[in-house]
Amino acid sequence: MRILMVCLGNICRSPIAEGILKHKAEQHGLDWIVESAGTNSYHTGEAPHRFSQKVCKQHGIDISGQRARTFTAADFGKYDKIYVLAGDVYDNVQRIGGQNAAMKKVDYLLNELNPGSNESVTDPWYGNEEGYQPVYDIIEQACDAIIRRYGYLKKYN
Numbered sequence: 001m002r003i004l005m006v007c008l009g010n011i012c013r014s015p016i017a018e019g020i021l022k023h024k025a026e027q028h029g030l031d032w033i034v035e036s037a038g039t040n041s042y043h044t045g046e047a048p049h050r051f052s053q054k055v056c057k058q059h060g061i062d063i064s065g066q067r068a069r070t071f072t073a074a075d076f077g078k079y080d081k082i083y084v085l086a087g088d089v090y091d092n093v094q095r096i097g098g099q100n101a102a103m104k105k106v107d108y109l110l111n112e113l114n115p116g117s118n119e120s121v122t123d124p125w126y127g128n129e130e131g132y133q134p135v136y137d138i139i140e141q142a143c144d145a146i147i148r149r150y151g152y153l154k155k156y157n
């Protein structure tokens with residue numbers, strides 16, 4: 001499984017999602033590739049937001065080595081599954097993909113919890129530190145659901 005987590009800036013939400021799913025996949029002995037990207041390039045090359053780093057560290061996950069990168073149309077060919085963290089991100093992914101936009105690979109991360117609901121993870125960028133823990137919690141629940149759904153694939157890797 002090659003999984004890409006996508007948000008807008010790739011500094012707040014999707015770095016947390018990458019960190020959590022990578023950690024859980026390792027714990028379950030799954031040989032998965034988990035990465036993240038953003039649909040805008042304002043923060044390309046930057047480390048995750050300090051509060052994203054902090055909330056992950058509080059849960060034993062070090063995401064300090066991640067660096068933001070911009071989502072490109074070529075990413076549709078590099079991953080089996082592309083999870084968008086929000087509705088605006090879904091639209092951006094489709095637009096960036098253009099003719100290469102294999103939208104069958106794309107789903108809302110929170111649809112792993114509530115299929116078909118197309119819910120967004122609140123963007124903590126505009127708030128304060130308190131906003132990061134609920135974001136972590138909902139992403140963790142969705143990552144647990146991904147492990148439950150695709151974990152059996154380990155037999156075939």
Ligand code: 4NP
Pocket residue numbers: 007008009010011012013014038040042043123124125
């Ligand atoms: P993220 O949050 O998409 O969760 O990384 C954002 C960070 C920066 C911006 C937007 C969202 N920005 O426009 O700079």
